[in-house]
Amino acid sequence: MREDQLDAVLALECSAHASSWSREHFLDCLRSGYHAQCWMDGDALLGFVVAMSGVDEAHLLDLAIAPRYQRQGWGRVLLNAVDAWACDTGAYNIWLEVRASNTRAIHVYRTHGYRSVGIRKAYYPCPDGSMEDAIVMNLHLYPVTP
Numbered sequence: 001m002r003e004d005q006l007d008a009v010l011a012l013e014c015s016a017h018a019s020s021w022s023r024e025h026f027l028d029c030l031r032s033g034y035h036a037q038c039w040m041d042g043d044a045l046l047g048f049v050v051a052m053s054g055v056d057e058a059h060l061l062d063l064a065i066a067p068r069y070q071r072q073g074w075g076r077v078l079l080n081a082v083d084a085w086a087c088d089t090g091a092y093n094i095w096l097e098v099r100a101s102n103t104r105a106i107h108v109y110r111t112h113g114y115r116s117v118g119i120r121k122a123y124y125p126c127p128d129g130s131m132e133d134a135i136v137m138n139l140h141l142y143p144v145t146p
Helices: 003-016 023-031 074-087 103-110
Strands: 034-043 044-053 057-065 093-100 115-124 131-140
Touching: 003 034, 003 044, 003 057, 003 093, 003 131, 023 034, 023 044, 034 057, 034 074, 044 103, 057 074, 057 131, 074 093, 093 103, 093 115
Parallel strands: 057 093
Antiparallel strands: 034 044, 044 057, 093 131, 115 131
């Protein structure tokens, strides 16, 4: 992901999430050296992912697939790429939060091997000013050692 791609990233972010990140949020991630990657179909943004690494773990912060590419397996492709990146950083686990109401994403994550491990109460803001719980999910990785 590059700064010159942020208009397309922000448009996708707004179409994919009930409350979206700001341009500054994405810029902070880029400036901090987080793993931020766009997948393109020619000039069209297919999807993106933002993740950060920590000690022996990674945290998937944001992932979105453009509506016209959804239900075609691209979520799995992006998750596989995150897994490979996390293993390369030495992570043994990947963590994420997902809106409790986002049943499609929860299904994709569970199918990919994530398990629900907790709830963060009132974690996500809603457009009406209320707050929604997040499901905390974890994927245990088995890095290949030489």
